[in-house]
Amino acid sequence: MTEFLDLPPLTAARFAAIEDRVAALLRTRNDVVVMQGEALLPLEAAVRGAAHPGSTALNIVTGPYGQTFGGWLRDGGAKVVDLAVPFDTAVTAEQVDQALRDRPETDFVSLVHAEAATGNTNPVAAIAAVVREHGALLMLDAVASVAAEPLLTDAWGVDLCVVGGQKAMGGPAGVSAVAVSPRAWERIAANPAAPRRSYLSLLDWRERWTAAGRTVLPHAPAQLEMLALEACLDRIDAEGLDGVLARHRAAATALRAGVLALGTLTPYVRRAEDAAPVATTLRTPPGLDAAALAADVLRADPGVPVQAAGGALAGEVLRVNHYGPAAAPETVRRTLAALATALRGRGLPADTAAAGITG
Ligand SMILES: *Cc1c(COP(=O)(O)O)cnc(C)c1O
Numbered sequence: 001m002t003e004f005l006d007l008p009p010l011t012a013a014r015f016a017a018i019e020d021r022v023a024a025l026l027r028t029r030n031d032v033v034v035m036q037g038e039a040l041l042p043l044e045a046a047v048r049g050a051a052h053p054g055s056t057a058l059n060i061v062t063g064p065y066g067q068t069f070g071g072w073l074r075d076g077g078a079k080v081v082d083l084a085v086p087f088d089t090a091v092t093a094e095q096v097d098q099a100l101r102d103r104p105e106t107d108f109v110s111l112v113h114a115e116a117a118t119g120n121t122n123p124v125a126a127i128a129a130v131v132r133e134h135g136a137l138l139m140l141d142a143v144a145s146v147a148a149e150p151l152l153t154d155a156w157g158v159d160l161c162v163v164g165g166q167k168a169m170g171g172p173a174g175v176s177a178v179a180v181s182p183r184a185w186e187r188i189a190a191n192p193a194a195p196r197r198s199y200l201s202l203l204d205w206r207e208r209w210t211a212a213g214r215t216v217l218p219h220a221p222a223q224l225e226m227l228a229l230e231a232c233l234d235r236i237d238a239e240g241l242d243g244v245l246a247r248h249r250a251a252a253t254a255l256r257a258g259v260l261a262l263g264t265l266t267p268y269v270r271r272a273e274d275a276a277p278v279a280t281t282l283r284t285p286p287g288l289d290a291a292a293l294a295a296d297v298l299r300a301d302p303g304v305p306v307q308a309a310g311g312a313l314a315g316e317v318l319r320v321n322h323y324g325p326a327a328a329p330e331t332v333r334r335t336l337a338a339l340a341t342a343l344r345g346r347g348l349p350a351d352t353a354a355a356g357i358t359g
Pocket of ligand 1: 038039040065112113114115116117141143144164167
């Protein structure tokens with residue numbers, strides 16, 4: 001299987017066509033820049049491009065990624081107001097509205113749509129309306145929401161929308177994309193601190209690629225990753241985006257219901273409407289280490305997409321990554337069965353009959 005080593009170079013036209021298909025997926029007419037790196041690359045490029053020295057940014061923290069953005073904004077010299085909510089909830093449009101009223105000078109808002117790490121999702125449509133009314137720019141990390149739940153970049157008025165292929169799209173992790181509105185381009189171009197002549201520079205991409213007719217690529221294309229991205233767009237088209245979204249929603253709903261029926265573990269995100277379709281997080285009972293339980297689950301069935309949560313939650317929260325091809329009834333069933341085996345192995349109850357699984 002080495003035929004992928006002998007491919008002709010990816011043309012600029014094909015690269016541009018893939019960008020256009022990502023734009024269609026994001027429901028945007030804005031420029032889409034596909035960047036050659038994991039999604040942290042366009043996220044950092046967008047935040048550093050927008051972080052004006054002396055400006056005020058509202059950074060909404062609903063999980064670990066929001067914390068990361070705050071650091072980049074501060075590096076760029078912006079005054080950062082963090083609006084943090086407990087990670088087992090979602091932020092509300094009212095909270096964002098209040099934060100903007102408290103700091104009327106705010107001209108940039110960063111928000112994560114869904115957080116795979118904590119399993120919550122935020123009501124972007126309502127939040128974006130509030131941000132728009134205030135006149136600020138909105139940056140959205142949609143890495144964990146694209147292809148898992150509706151993402152309407154232009155209808156909502158998202159100025160910088162970042163996606164990656166590796167979650168619900170079921171695609172590669174090595175290329176990712178950002179949609180940039182005209183207002184966002186203006187802001188970045190006017191920012192003396194925006195990266196220039198740098199791999200992090202959106203302005204370089206605009207100058208050398210997007211605004212230059214997309215005829216000559218500025219760097220050698222990450223060819224295998226681009227072909228993988230194209231293949232996963234083909235797959236999404238074949239299934240239909242609505243079908244892909246419904247599959248993720250159904251997996252999340254079934255897993256949450258199954259876990260509640262099993263008993264012993266509880267959904268970490270309190271309200272079902274705040275739970276992300278991309279991944280479900282589960283709280284272990286006091287005294288039961290989540291990393292140890294995750295190891296037991298994987299011993300019971302190495303094929304299920306279970307891991308311990310990261311960072312501060314690692315001891316008490318498990319994460320089920322039912323995204324991409326894993327957003328399927330069979331994966332949910334196997335995950336519930338493996339959870340039941342692991343819990344019983346520790347002498348804890350697991351009501352498999354109530355959960356509708358055998359074993
Ligand atoms: C997965 C994810 C990313 C991508 O980052 P990795 O840590 O490399 O997986 C970015 N933002 C959010 C909200 C994510 O869920």
